Amino acid sequence: MTDTLRTENLKVYYGEHEAVKGIDMTFAEQSVTALIGPSGCGKSTFLRSLNRMNDEIPGSRQTGNIWIGDKDINSSETDVTVLRQKIGMVWQRPNPFYKSIYENIAFGPKYHGIKNRKQLDQIVEDSLRKAALWDEVKDRLHTSALSLSGGQQQRLCIARALSVNPDILLLDEPASALDPISTSKIEELIGELKKSLTIVIVTHNMQQAARVSDFTAYFYLGSLMEYNETSIIFTNPSKPNTQEYISGRFG
Amino acid sequence: MKSNQDTPLLLRKHRTEEWIGRGYTTICVLFLIVIIISIVYFVATKGISTFAINNVSLSDFLFGSTWSPDDNKFGALPFIYGSFLTSLLAAVIASPLSVCAALFMTEIVPSWGKKLLQPVIELLAGIPSVVYGFIGLSILVPFMRDTFPGQGIGVAAGAIVLSIMILPTITSIATDALGALPRNLKEASYGLGATRWQTIYGVIIPTVLPSILTGVVLGMARAFGEALAVQMVIGNAPHIPTSLFESASTLTSVITLNMSNTVMGSVQNNALWSMAMILMLMTFVFVFVVRLLERRHKL
Structure with missing residues (x-):
């Protein structure tokens, strides 16, 4: 189906500071890759660089290549608006627009040219179903998204990201602002979504990384220290630093 | 111890x-x-x-269109109409300019836009109204006379001078509102592949609209209460204008022009006080509207 996402010597600078120091990584399709590491290790910056969200931050620049198949998307020729439909993103704090539930989901498709009401209705329903939110909100699609609970808002944000039909989904600590029940719903959802999507998730929660991911990458000081199957990283890491981090001795 | x-x-x-x-x-x-x-x-x-x-009837005062104190006719409708017309027009002219200036400062070039424009706007706010009126009279009025029908002085000239005076009010409120917008809302929009313009008119403007409207209402309140600058360029004819380029009057301009020509306690003098009362009541209305908008914004 999709083309594999791969980075080659990807570096991200904030001003003079090199936040991500040359990462080579290939992401397995239809699986979940977790990025872990102590605060400030560059994992979120790396994640944001994958759909060029760092472009929106003044003073940041990134070098190296990000390949989707044989296409380098880290070039000035790439139309980021098209790229970001292919690579969706969900943030740490739920950030629904101050609009109705329906309008939140229809926002993306509308601006990408879908005007037909029936088609939009279908997209809204499909996206909400995929995000396991449809049953909870189908009777109040036109009420404000802000009336939803935090967990529902986050699933709405996932549904919103799905509305433009991405191949890859980037999740930046999607459950860290949520209660345990909402968290487990999000995790369940991730397991469901990976059947059709490539998912990259940044998390501070070791158990979460162990539960939801197939592969785990350990970042430290802007470098990729270790990258392997999750079961191996958590049971038999090759580097002592990784071992110390996952067992909670620092970070 | x-x-x-x-x-x-x-x-x-x-x-x-x-x-x-x-x-x-x-x-x-x-x-x-x-x-x-x-x-x-x-x-x-x-x-x-x-x-x-003085037994002037309230309806004659509010809806009478003849202002002729010598004949005991105190119809203030031309002035009420003039006040509303000029301040509404001023808001219509100033709002788009202000919102665009605010967007320029916060969204388009936040790095130097604010540094450059903020002092300019503060300066605009600090210029005394008589200076605006003087400039209006010396530059705008001749320009209007040459470009449009009529004498140059009139409703349009008044509205333009007022619109420049209320630019700083609306701009600074809009700038504050845009600056306070949570960053992650913009990110959400960019993250969906929306362009900057789509983000501005699809997310940013709708989200801060109540605050922008607050700015517009406060700007209108200022325009409604401004006397000197308007009086200098509006022409001060006591009738209802039929065209924008016709001379007219506002509540404030009539009060400032006539207050020294009337005797305290006379009907003429009291009628001016009645107009002042209308101005005051309108201020209350503006404040009330602003409060309503603020409350709606919190939801």
Whole structure:
């Protein structure tokens, strides 16, 4: 189906500071890759660089290549608006627009040219179903998204990201602002979504990384220290630093 | 041990300080309240006496279109109409300019836009209104005379001068609102592949609209109450204008022009107070609308 996402010597600078120091990584399709590491290790910056969200931050620049198949998307020729439909993103704090539930989901498709009401209705329903939110909100699609609970808002944000039909989904600590029940719903959802999507998730929660991911990458000081199957990283890491981090001795 | 002995003394000292501070601020507040109530009371009694003592009918005053104190005709409709027309037009002209300026500062080039424009806008806000009026009279009016039909002075000239005067009000409120917008809303929009313009008109503007409207209402309130600059360029003819390039009057311009020509306690004088009362009531309405908008914004 999709083309594999791969980075080659990807570096991200904030001003003079090199936040991500040359990462080579290939992401397995239809699986979940977790990025872990102590605060400030560059994992979120790396994640944001994958759909060029760092472009929106003044003073940041990134070098190296990000390949989707044989296409380098880290070039000035790439139309980021098209790229970001292919690579969706969900943030740490739920950030629904101050609009109705329906309008939140229809926002993306509308601006990408879908005007037909029936088609939009279908997209809204499909996206909400995929995000396991449809049953909870189908009777109040036109009420404000802000009336939803935090967990529902986050699933709405996932549904919103799905509305433009991405191949890859980037999740930046999607459950860290949520209660345990909402968290487990999000995790369940991730397991469901990976059947059709490539998912990259940044998390501070070791158990979460162990539960939801197939592969785990350990970042430290802007470098990729270790990258392997999750079961191996958590049971038999090759580097002592990784071992110390996952067992909670620092970070 | 020593500090323990000092404690009751220190406590008393602190209590006295608290009491003095509290007493002083209370007196200041009471003073303000007394002043405000006195002004409202004074304007209201004066304004009402036109109808209660001089027996001018309220409907003749509000809806009569002839202002001729010598014939005992006190129709203030032309002035009420003039005030509303000029301030509405001023808001219509100023709002798009202000919102665009605010967007430029916060969204388009936040790095230097704000540094450059902020002082300019503060300067605009600080220019005395007589200067605006003078510039309007010397530059705008001749321009209007050459470009459009009529004498140059009139509703359009008044509205343009007012619109420039209220630009800073609307711009600074819109800038603050845009600056306070959560970053992650913009990210969400960019993350869906929306362009900057789509983000601005699809997410940013709708989200801060109540605040922008607050700015517009405050701007209108300022325009409604402005006297000097308008009076200098509007022409001050006491009739309802049929065209934008025709001379007209506002409540404020009539009051400033006539107040020194009337005798305190006369009907003419009281009628001016009635207009002042209308101005005051409109201010209350503007404040009320702003409060409503603020409350809606919180939801």
